[in-house]
Amino acid sequence: MKAIGTSCPYCGVGCGLLAKPRRDGVEIAGDPEHPANFGRLCSKGAALAETLSLDERLLRPVSDGRRVSWDVALDRVAATFAEAIAAHGPDSVAFYVSGQLLTEDYYVANKLMKGFIGSANIDSNSRLCMASAVTGHRRAFGSDTVPGTYEDLELADLVVLVGANLAWCHPVLFQRLLAARRRRGARIVAIDPRRTVTAEAADLHLALAPGSDVALFAGLLDHLAGHADTAYVARHTRGSEDALAAARAVGLAGASAETGLPADELAEFYESFAATERVVTVFSQGVNQATTGADKVNAILNCHLLTGRIGRPGAGPFSVTGQPNAMGGREVGGLANMLAAHMCLEDAGHRRLLQDFWQSPTVASRPGLKAVDLFRAIGDGRIEALWIMATNPADSLPDAHAVDAALERCPFVVVSDVVRHTDTSRHADVLLPAAAWGEKDGTVTNSERRISRQRAFLPLPGEARPDWWIVTEVARRMGFPGFDFPGPAAIFREHAALTAAGNAGTRDLDLGGLASLDDAAYEALTPVQWPVPAAPVVPAEKRFFAAGGFFTRDRRARLLPTPTRRPAKLADDEFPLVLNTGRIRDQWHTMTRTAKAARLAAHLAEPFVEIHPRDARRFGIRPATLVRVQSTRGAIVVRALVSERQRPGSVFVPMHWTDRFSSNARVDSLIAGAVDPHSGQPELKHTPVAIRPEPVVWYGFAVSARRPAPDAALSYWALARAAGGWRLELAGDAAPADWSALFAKLCGIRTGSAEVHAYRDVQRGAHRLAAFAGHRLLAALYVAPGPVSVSRSWAVAQLVARHDQERHLAVLAGHGDSGMPDAGALVCACCIVGVRQIEAAVLAGADSVEAVAAATRAGSNCGSCRTEVGRLIDACRLSKAG
Numbered sequence: 001m002k003a004i005g006t007s008c009p010y011c012g013v014g015c016g017l018l019a020k021p022r023r024d025g026v027e028i029a030g031d032p033e034h035p036a037n038f039g040r041l042c043s044k045g046a047a048l049a050e051t052l053s054l055d056e057r058l059l060r061p062v063s064d065g066r067r068v069s070w071d072v073a074l075d076r077v078a079a080t081f082a083e084a085i086a087a088h089g090p091d092s093v094a095f096y097v098s099g100q101l102l103t104e105d106y107y108v109a110n111k112l113m114k115g116f117i118g119s120a121n122i123d124s125n126s127r128l129c130m131a132s133a134v135t136g137h138r139r140a141f142g143s144d145t146v147p148g149t150y151e152d153l154e155l156a157d158l159v160v161l162v163g164a165n166l167a168w169c170h171p172v173l174f175q176r177l178l179a180a181r182r183r184r185g186a187r188i189v190a191i192d193p194r195r196t197v198t199a200e201a202a203d204l205h206l207a208l209a210p211g212s213d214v215a216l217f218a219g220l221l222d223h224l225a226g227h228a229d230t231a232y233v234a235r236h237t238r239g240s241e242d243a244l245a246a247a248r249a250v251g252l253a254g255a256s257a258e259t260g261l262p263a264d265e266l267a268e269f270y271e272s273f274a275a276t277e278r279v280v281t282v283f284s285q286g287v288n289q290a291t292t293g294a295d296k297v298n299a300i301l302n303c304h305l306l307t308g309r310i311g312r313p314g315a316g317p318f319s320v321t322g323q324p325n326a327m328g329g330r331e332v333g334g335l336a337n338m339l340a341a342h343m344c345l346e347d348a349g350h351r352r353l354l355q356d357f358w359q360s361p362t363v364a365s366r367p368g369l370k371a372v373d374l375f376r377a378i379g380d381g382r383i384e385a386l387w388i389m390a391t392n393p394a395d396s397l398p399d400a401h402a403v404d405a406a407l408e409r410c411p412f413v414v415v416s417d418v419v420r421h422t423d424t425s426r427h428a429d430v431l432l433p434a435a436a437w438g439e440k441d442g443t444v445t446n447s448e449r450r451i452s453r454q455r456a457f458l459p460l461p462g463e464a465r466p467d468w469w470i471v472t473e474v475a476r477r478m479g480f481p482g483f484d485f486p487g488p489a490a491i492f493r494e495h496a497a498l499t500a501a502g503n504a505g506t507r508d509l510d511l512g513g514l515a516s517l518d519d520a521a522y523e524a525l526t527p528v529q530w531p532v533p534a535a536p537v538v539p540a541e542k543r544f545f546a547a548g549g550f551f552t553r554d555r556r557a558r559l560l561p562t563p564t565r566r567p568a569k570l571a572d573d574e575f576p577l578v579l580n581t582g583r584i585r586d587q588w589h590t591m592t593r594t595a596k597a598a599r600l601a602a603h604l605a606e607p608f609v610e611i612h613p614r615d616a617r618r619f620g621i622r623p624a625t626l627v628r629v630q631s632t633r634g635a636i637v638v639r640a641l642v643s644e645r646q647r648p649g650s651v652f653v654p655m656h657w658t659d660r661f662s663s664n665a666r667v668d669s670l671i672a673g674a675v676d677p678h679s680g681q682p683e684l685k686h687t688p689v690a691i692r693p694e695p696v697v698w699y700g701f702a703v704s705a706r707r708p709a710p711d712a713a714l715s716y717w718a719l720a721r722a723a724g725g726w727r728l729e730l731a732g733d734a735a736p737a738d739w740s741a742l743f744a745k746l747c748g749i750r751t752g753s754a755e756v757h758a759y760r761d762v763q764r765g766a767h768r769l770a771a772f773a774g775h776r777l778l779a780a781l782y783v784a785p786g787p788v789s790v791s792r793s794w795a796v797a798q799l800v801a802r803h804d805q806e807r808h809l810a811v812l813a814g815h816g817d818s819g820m821p822d823a824g825a826l827v828c829a830c831c832i833v834g835v836r837q838i839e840a841a842v843l844a845g846a847d848s849v850e851a852v853a854a855a856t857r858a859g860s861n862c863g864s865c866r867t868e869v870g871r872l873i874d875a876c877r878l879s880k881a882g
């Protein structure tokens with residue numbers, strides 16, 4: 001069969017893929033022609049084929065826990081929303097949507113809420129992600145415009161990465177940047193409190209105090225006062241005097257005091273910025289997710305505006321988007337304070353234009369509730385009906401326990417998802433089965449404003465339906481005209497036409513040139529960067545603002561004074577450490593899809609807290625033991641990862657683990673949910689916490705062919721896929737009366753159908769049990785008083801090995817004496833290469849990342865692990881030297 005061109009459902013880099021359905025599955029490869037990735041993929045993209053199975057999928061509508069037909073489910077949703085609106089008004093209902101919807105899905109959801117229900121209560125998980133960037137852009141440019149393109153990262157001589165762990169979160173873009181640096185030499189500066197893999201690859205790492213970015217960039221602006229592009233500033237901007245005055249009050253000394261960075265380190269950065277024409281500043285969640293997020297953004301934009309370094313090849317500020325369609329969501333206005341097509345809610349002319357275009361009874365004129373406030377309103381009983389689409393707020397919103405309580409209290413909760421069981425769907429009255437990636441059609445827009453098609457290459461399974469269809473069916477059942485779309489192409493045409501309506505160069509987003517695509521042209525659409533006006537006067541510009549032309553009334557940009565402010569809550573005696581949260585390389589958000597791929601679980605298989613050795617000593621925490629992390633809002637229990645890369649005084653916990661995969665590791669249950677006053681984006685990277693050892697008396701590790709059923713009586717558990725089955729970490733605060741009974745219950749071993757071997761070392765307090773059915777290992781459990789030292793990859797390999805009597809004993813012994821080499825913890829997820837294999841290659845003489853790649857293939861595909869490989873080479877050298 002022919003390969004079908006589509007795009008990746010994960011990050012905002014928006015890589016193009018080729019999907020080739022085969023008899024035994026689907027083959028996924030990078031699309032060599034796609035201008036985002038030119039054929040490259042990262043570990044998550046490369047593992048997509050392993051996430052497509054239908055197990056755990058939601059395939060039928062469910063109402064009050066029972067399977068129902070689509071008609072019954074849709075009628076109930078439409079009737080309940082209509083009743084709530086009739087009884088309590090349009091603001092008594094809300095949609096909470098996602099940057100993972102396709103543009104067409106998003107467009108109809110926004111149209112229904114703002115144009116027909118008549119409320120602006122539609123907000124998105126983009127509030128947790130891009131809101132501060134949107135606010136910063138609109139305050140400075142008069143529009144939510146990302147001026148540059150990916151190519152700029154390759155053309156720049158200085159790339160500043162602020163609060164962006166690009167190596168793990170935008171891996172293909174990072175690989176493009178590193179390749180360009182190798183080719184033509186460029187300097188990379190990373191600004192992040194942690195020494196991330198990105199920071200390690202940088203030429204300079206500024207490990208600033210958490211939350212101090214405004215001061216750092218105010219100091220830079222002050223330094224740049226003598227390097228301004230005076231012509232650009234005079235012709236195209238306003239506000240530089242006030243911004244510079246505020247920056248002068250900070251200065252180098254203030255920046256050094258606030259960031260905790262030595263003045264000479266800062267000065268080195270400031271001078272290289274001042275001396276380099278081609279500078280790109282890339283920023284992400286270390287900037288946006290803060291109560292000072294919008295000001296951080298403007299502090300960065302100020303520096304580029306003052307020097308006129310914007311919209312030119314290799315120069316500009318660059319907000320990278322997280323989700324595959326964060327940008328598309330902003331285009332259709334899917335946030336509570338925006339209208340469709342980059343129009344403004346506050347602008348009566350825009351509202352009139354929209355109402356005329358939609359022929360709708362109304363258009364919302366007041367901003368709706370932003371995500372965090374929306375869930376507070378739900379908790380207070382102010383929302384009668386809520387519809388959640390393509391997001392998992394019980395895990396990803398701050399104050400997660402309060403979110404649970406709010407969802408329980410809400411009279412009517414609808415969830416559209418692709419997965420049957422999530423922490424959010426457990427609160428739903430109605431569950432609607434959405435078509436997943438690979439089954440649905442539409443468009444997404446990536447970080448560089450490039451619109452790409454997602455195409456179906458699989459049939460719709462069960463009764464799953466695309467999100468746009470679900471929304472339009474409900475709209476029609478509510479009696480609204482304007483939702484009779486035969487398919488996504490027709491929705492896209494309407495969206496494109498709206499962006500051009502009454503535009504005439506007054507709005508940045510103009511897709512007029514795509515408004516009359518027929519179905520065949522839509523089907524064949526190749527990646528295209530906007531703007532795409534109907535009649536381009538000059539050859540379409542790839543970048544914005546090199547010659548001004550901002551979207552404020554006077555067409556000038558604004559520099560804003562950004563006085564420094566501290567985060568909402570600082571560490572104190574009771575909560576002495578600052579909790580930072582974020583992502584790991586191989587998982588996507590709440591793991592509903594990436595957790596299906598065994599190789600993605602092999603990199604980091606457990607929730608953890610990264611702690612600096614000094615803090616670990618101070619709080620009595622030994623490596624690999626369990627730690628309780630406590631805040632004013634809640635507590636979680638996770639594994640200690642003691643590491644020099646962490647900043648003393650701060651700890652880091654990944655955002656990914658949910659109640660589906662661990663006993664108690666939802667990090668958002670610790671976060672209070674203070675928001676930026678301008679953007680409404682919550683402070684997700686700065687929560688005061690306390691840590692202490694979790695009192696457990698035994699630790700366990702199990703592998704099992706069947707999905708284990710961990711028990712609430714355990715102090716801790718974490719579950720992950722493994723080749724041929726599952727792996728489970730566990731721990732308890734009291735020894736069970738009967739280890740065999742615990743083992744049988746955990747791993748579903750039925751007496752009589754399995755041969756169980758047990759081994760006990762009373763002196764060491766160790767227990768080992770293994771169950772076999774003939775040549776097959778069903779499950780094995782290793783228990784010790786401290787963290788279990790059995791090699792995980794070896795144990796996992798036993799699940800698919802053939803076993804005879806002798807090897808039964810080897811399994812119990814917990815080591816492979818049968819010639820099966822132990823690969824160690826996985827480093828390269830693309831080519832499945834472990835730590836031990838890399839160490840062996842280094843000992844055999846491979847002394848560079850390239851040599852290791854030649855010997856083991858590690859790092860030869862997406863390259864995301866190359867920094868880790870480099871670190872291993874250094875470590876081996878050190879240990880050889882020592």
Ligand SMILES: Nc1nc2c(c(=O)[nH]1)N[C@H]1C(S)=C(S)[C@@H](COP(=O)(O)OP(=O)(O)OC[C@H]3O[C@@H](n4cnc5c(=O)[nH]c(N)nc54)[C@H](O)[C@@H]3O)O[C@H]1N2
Binds near residue numbers: 193211286584585685
């Ligand atoms: N593997 C993977 N990739 C992803 C995702 C995923 O789930 N997994 N999700 C996607 C999404 S939706 C998003 S939004 C992006 C996010 O991409 P990133 O923003 O790069 O990722 P994060 O890990 O959330 O945070 C980035 C960094 O901000 C740092 N930071 C914390 N506080 C501060 C501070 O005060 N100042 C500065 N300068 N830095 C700080 C953190 O230490 C962290 O290293 O990733 C996208 N890509």
Ligand SMILES: Nc1nc2c(c(=O)[nH]1)N[C@H]1C(S)=C(S)[C@@H](COP(=O)(O)OP(=O)(O)OC[C@H]3O[C@@H](n4cnc5c(=O)[nH]c(N)nc54)[C@H](O)[C@@H]3O)O[C@H]1N2
Binds near residue numbers: 101419590
């Ligand atoms: N502490 C902390 N919290 C954070 C962050 C952080 O850095 N730290 N980051 C924040 C950010 S930037 C983001 S973007 C959010 C992400 O947080 P979420 O959006 O909550 O995370 P996901 O796991 O991506 O949730 C997507 C859901 O949609 C479902 N889904 C997948 N495809 C489809 C589809 O086609 N249709 C439908 N209807 N459903 C689908 C998935 O199964 C899943 O349940 O988390 C935020 N929360």
Ligand code: SF4
Binds near residue numbers: 011013040044172
């Ligand atoms: S970098 Fe990776 S996750 Fe992001 S779009 Fe490309 S393949 Fe997908």
Ligand SMILES: [Mo]
Binds near residue numbers: 322323
């Ligand atoms: Mo995000």
